[in-house]
Amino acid sequence: MDAVSRRRWFPRGTPPDNTAVGALALRLGLPPLVARLLLGRGLPEAAVAEFLSARLADLPDPFLLPDMERAAGRIAAAVRRGEEIAVHGDYDVDGMSGTALLVEGLRACGASAGYHIPLRLKDGYGLSEAALRDAAAGGRRLVVSVDCGVSAHGEARLARELGLDLIITDHHQPPPQLPEAFAVINPQRADSAFPFRDLAGVGVAFFLLVAVRRELRESGWFAERPEPDLRAVLDLVALGTIADLVPLQGVNRTLTRIGLGVLERGERPGIRALRTVSGIGKVNCGTVAFQLAPRLNAAGRLDDASRGVELLLGRDVDAVVETAQLLDRFNRDRQQIELQTLEEATAMVAALPPERTHSIVLACDAWHPGVIGIVASRLVERYYRPTVLIAMDGEGGKGSARSIRGLHLYRALHECAGHLLAFGGHEMAAGLSVAREQVETFSLAFEAAARQHLSADDLAPSLLYDGTVSLAELPLATIAFLESLAPFGMGNPEPVFLIERLRGRQLQKVGGSHLRFLACREGEAVPAIAFGMADRLAEFQGDVDLLVSPQVNRYNGRETVQLRVRDVRSAAS
Secondary structure (H helix, E strand, O other): OOOOOOOEEEEOOOOOOHHHHHHHHHHHOOOHHHHHHHHHOOOOHHHHHHHHHOOHHHOOOHHHOOOHHHHHHHHHHHHHHOOEEEEEOOOOHHHHHHHHHHHHHHHHOOOEEEEEOOOHHHHOOOOOHHHHHHHHHOOOOEEEEEOOOOOOHHHHHHHHHOOOEEEEEOOOOOOOOOOOOOEEEOOOOOOOOOOOOOOOHHHHHHHHHHHHHHHHHHOOHHHOOOOOOHHHHHHHHHHHHHHOOOOOOHHHHHHHHHHHHHHHHOOOHHHHHHHHHHOOOOOOHHHHHHHHHHHHHHHHHHOOOHHHHHHHHOOOHHHHHHHHHHHHHHHHHHHHHHHHHHHHHHHHHHOOOOOOOOOEEEEEOOOOOOOHHHHHHHHHHHHOOOEEEEEEEOOEEEEEEEOOOOOOHHHHHHHOHHHOOEEEEOOOEEEEEEEHHHHHHHHHHHHHHHHHHOOOOOOOOEEEEOOEOOHHHOOHHHHHHHHOOOOOEOOEOOOOEEEEEEEEEEEEEEOOOEEEEEEEEOOEEEEEEEOOOHHHHHHHOOEEEEEEEEEEEEEOOEEEEEEEEEEEEEOOO
16 A cells, blocks of 8 residues: 555635625625635635634523533532532543543532543543442542543443442444433434534533533522632633544634633643643644643553643642653653554555555554554555554454544444444544454455445545635735634634745755745745645746645744645646
């Protein structure tokens, strides 16, 4: 199987009607290019103003989520009675941030709340039977899960037997039959009236906290104690939402946009310490996804994710600095393990039989289960095939799967369920467990599922752009307005435009692997930077078409337009 070398270019969606673009630009005072981009991405004209404002006041009522009234009422009663509430989280950043949010928020409401995070290598994913038994033995009667539990039928039955009220909050795809828990809050439920399905686990936890606060307010609980301002935990919502790669649209966009502002203010000591060891200046989606989140995830991958929760909840500056430095060391160790695993996996891909054309399934006894998800993502980037990596241990193995557009991973795994012990996840990412003797048959079944759902065109990676523009259509004011469409990420990608028949002038290599030049046409010249493309210098000779993301370059108090090059091709004759 060969690595992907080039990507095809396609416009994103259908070009909008020029009359509609002009009317929207006039009504909302938008640059025409911005109006065209928003309509071209399929945003209804009536929703554009809300998209741009992203106000907390426009968030949906949390009680539209199924079982919310029952769950919020039970938790509020526990707060009033002084019951200790056990929060059971997950070991990824979404689970850590959701756990910290719920514990901090409940404590701010006057609750007694503790938490448990499973150990990846010892306990595995999801609700832990041992943790439920410990909660019951400690006299607790209420357990709230975060980012896990929607498929935990056995654990829900155990909770009932132990006399525990189990409230499950999750966002993963629910099975046809829900666990018999006290409440199951999940926006993916078929009976959900909540208008947005793609919340992260931390987002579900936030709406539960909002509902609990309302229940307590209406019962008069805050008459003699301060009512918490839940905007203070929106930094945790942004952190988990970005890290979990859910679409940054609708409710997620609002929560993340406001939460990034809270993150930037640096009011949480643990985040401040983590920013320092990461060398981060300004906080944005990129720095969260590629600097903060990997360091938090490293705790769960190699050690104990509870350290991440400790960091997020901590108020002792010396303690959180020490924890942040420890997480940074874990992350460096993770990078070394990941590199070795990637080299081994790449060699195994080269040895796959030629009939394995649509998928990659690899298993190895030497792999660390904490890094196989990252390595699977690297293989998807390199080969553009749905990929499953399995870390074997004894008679079975735990796998991480990553997909490409066109193959819904959860559904594909459901088609292979007869070869698996368990599985769960989303459209683009999933986890599974498999018996050793079933690895090969699962591999064949997964290849068959990929062949059924993916055409030859699906296997050719593509780059989408938001329309064709000229250099003259990119004044500084328009680019500054484009920046206001952030946060960019899954579901709300950074704007990309096609500019045709340019000439690159003053081409020079910078920083070893990058190119800097002037993009020129018909007397216009705009500075451009092509990161990691120095080895493609020859492709920038002559007339070229560029895919670019325009941005404002701020330096020494000056602002200028700069083009960040996404790809290059020879201009059509």
